[in-house]
Amino acid sequence: MWSPANILLNRLRRMLFRLGAFAAVMGSLLAINVYGDYNFFIVTCVVGAVYIIFGASIEKWCEKNILYSKSVNVPSRDLHDQRRYKTYPSANANSWYHFVDSDALKNEGVIEFRALGRVFVLWRDSNGKPVCQDAFCIHQGANLGVGGVVEDNCIVCPFHKWKFDSEGTVTEIPYLKDPTGCSGLKNRKQKTYPCMDWNGLLLVYFHVDNKDPEFYPPEYVTEEFKKDNWQPHMKWDVGFFTFSPVDWVDQAGDHAHFQTLHADFMIPWTNLRFPDWFYRLIPVGICHTCITYRGDDKEWAEEVKNTGWGAVGKHLLFFTDLAGLTWKRKPMLTTLSPTKEMFVGPGMILFHIPFTIGTIKVFVTTTPVDGGSILRVRTWVDGRVVRNPLIKALAVVLTGISASQLNADVSILENKIRLRKPLIQPFDGPYNRVNTWLKQFYSESSSTNGYSCDAYKNDW
Ligand code: FES
Ligand SMILES: [Fe+2]
Known part of the structure; x- marks a missing residue:
């Protein structure tokens, strides 16, 4: 909003500035080059000084005494978000998370990755198997992810060059003959996290109480990819969000x-x-018919048996959506596509979107980091799409329809709170069943990990 006072004040400010600048330039030129007269120089200085001294005072006086619109943007929303997060269970649930893409971690490469309130280092052993460990060296805390190198199937700390194998055991200390004989090192290991490559994603299992994985991402996806010659198609780093x-x-x-x-x-x-x-x-629109199954539901097990597609398991959640276009708000039956979403724990969703021309799979991963989460999308297309460049181009547009829908959620999620007792009605959907599914990803220390989690401590 601009009031007349704003406009007037800005004009005055601009006029004074121009006048001051003009006088300064002209005065200096005349004084030094033409007349050799220092009076002009003095005048220039005086005009400049008047502008500097009184310009600021006038502005201040106006700000205090004249009513005009000012910016109402709060400079930082951090505090607001911290309060908001307190209405949520911890973002750092015990589950698998997408850290980096598999192809980003080369054989000799070392990557530092900050997430889940910790700092990790990623590298590969001589078999190409990914390794994820605490980044801070157990010796004196140097960051293995910054300057650490891979050597002899170990990661070498940049500081005193201790070597750690993929289990976290100290295998070599340059200034000690046999580290295994050192009593101070007994039972001391660089903390190592379960880690795997899964369809182009490098996944790490995080458990706040340091337990072994309670589940693994299902294998049927990899088998399906192999069988139908699927290929990676698009990568989209959606960004950092406060959700x-x-x-x-x-x-x-x-x-x-x-x-x-x-x-x-x-x-x-x-x-x-x-x-x-x-x-x-x-008059086109989009229609949806949704059903949510928990991965251990009997009906879902039946569905998997009948269709031969999917997997069962209590850590999975399936969401089927018969989605399609509408014409004048009525579904166009030929456009209906039985989309299936699978949640692999809370941090990853895999969309399966079949079209008549081919099928697209979309991995949507949410990895909690300081202050929010990073959202990334990776898509794969089946052999029919891969073979036909025209269909491949069309797949970009079709993926874009889903991308726009995904994006529609973002501003809602970034600003909402999570109510303890939302006013859920039967037609809203199985909110409570899903909420119960989510609880299994929390353990004793979850409430103290990362953001405090009042909701978890109480009746959540
Ligand atoms: S801090 Fe890593 S070897 Fe000393
Ligand atoms: Fe949504």
């Missing part, structure tokens, strides 16, 4: 928002609706 993986889990139990937030057909790869005249001319 938690928990937010996406909640979405699987909130069927109602699909009819409101995800009902508009948007310009693919944008957050934009088409102009209104477009919808009047071409």
Whole structure:
């Protein structure tokens, strides 16, 4: 908002500045080059000084005494977000998380990765198997991820060159003949986390109480990829957001928002609706029919048996959505596509989107980092799409439709709180069932890990 006082004040400021600058330039030129007269120089200085001294005072006086619009943007929203997070269970649930892409970690490479309130180092052993360890060396705390190198199937600390194998055992200390004989090192290991490559994603299992993995990502995806000659298609780092993986889990139990937030057909790869005249001319929209299954539901086990697709397991959550286009709000049956989403723990979702021309799989990963989460999307396409460049190009557009829908959630999730007792109605969806599914990813120390988790301590 601009009030007349704002405009006047800005004009005055600009005028004074120009006058001052003009006088300074002219005065200096005349004084030094033409007249050799220092009076001009003095005048220049005086004008400049008047501008500097009184310009600021006038502004201050106006700010205090004249009523005009000022910026109401709060400079930082950190405190707001911290309060918001307290309404959530910890973002750092016990689960598998996408750290980096598998191809980003080369054989001799070392990557430092900060997430889940910790700092990790990633490297590969001589078999190419990924290794994830605490970045801070148990000797004197140097960061293995910054300057550490891989040598003899070990990571070497940049500081005193201690060597750690993929189990975290100290195998060599340059200034000690036999580190295994050193009593101070008995039972001391560099902490090592379960880590694996899974369809192009390098995953790490995090458990706040340092327990072994309670589950592994299902293998059927890799088998399916091999069988139908799938190939990676697109990579999209959506960005850093002030939301938690928990937010996406909640979405699987909130069927109602699909009819409101995800009902508009948007310009693919944008957050934009088409102009209104477009919808009047071409009245398209999107429809959804959703069912959520927990991975250990009997009905889901039946479905897997009948279709031969998917996996069962209590750490998985499936969400099926018969999605398609509508014309004048009525579904166009030929466009309906039985989309299936699988949650692998709270941090990863795999969308399976079959179209008549081919199928797209979309990995959507949410990895908690300081202050929020990073959201990344990786897509794969089946052999039919791979073989036909035209269909491959079309797959980019179709992926863009999903991308726009995904993006529609972002601003809601970045700003919402999580109510202890939301006013859930039967038509909202199985919010409570999904919430119960989520609880299994928390253990004793979850409430003290990362952001405090009041909701977990109480009746959540
Ligand atoms: S700090 Fe790592 S070897 Fe000393
Ligand atoms: Fe959504």
